[in-house]
Amino acid sequence: MPWIRQEDCVSCGECVERCPVDAIAIAEVSAAIDMASCIRCGLCHGICPTDAIRHDSERVQEWVEANVTRATDSMDLCERYLGSEAEKWKCLDRMINHFDREMKIAAMTVERLRELTKA
Ligand code: SF4
Ligand code: SF4
Numbered sequence: 001m002p003w004i005r006q007e008d009c010v011s012c013g014e015c016v017e018r019c020p021v022d023a024i025a026i027a028e029v030s031a032a033i034d035m036a037s038c039i040r041c042g043l044c045h046g047i048c049p050t051d052a053i054r055h056d057s058e059r060v061q062e063w064v065e066a067n068v069t070r071a072t073d074s075m076d077l078c079e080r081y082l083g084s085e086a087e088k089w090k091c092l093d094r095m096i097n098h099f100d101r102e103m104k105i106a107a108m109t110v111e112r113l114r115e116l117t118k119a
Pocket of ligand 2: 002018021023024033037039040041042043044045
């Protein structure tokens with residue numbers, strides 16, 4: 001999925017013109033993609049003169065860090081609001097279960113999508 005690195009965008013509008021579903025608009029400081037409208041056609045990749053349109057594989061580490069921060073924040077809040085350190089570790093178990101489930105959903109989705117290529 002594409003994303004736009006704001007600091008590299010010069011708001012030239014090229015991507016806005018090329019997007020077949022009008023998912024890109026020039027916002028205050030740069031172009032921005034409405035991900036709910038984006039159909040993942042990939043047309044916008046490679047047309048940007050400043051290479052501001054990036055692939056999301058570049059953000060994996062950033063998302064991992066965000067997930068870890070979310071988990072540790074929740075652990076702290078569970079301990080504070082539920083009143084004991086034990087709640088912190090229960091919260092950690094729940095977060096691990098949550099991401100484990102997400103991983104299974106992703107793996108099963110990939111499997112199903114690969115099956116489509118054989119159809
Ligand atoms: S083509 Fe690149 S520089 Fe031009 S508006 Fe789109 S993201 Fe910004
Ligand atoms: S991937 Fe396609 S639909 Fe999505 S923003 Fe780029 S050009 Fe538009």
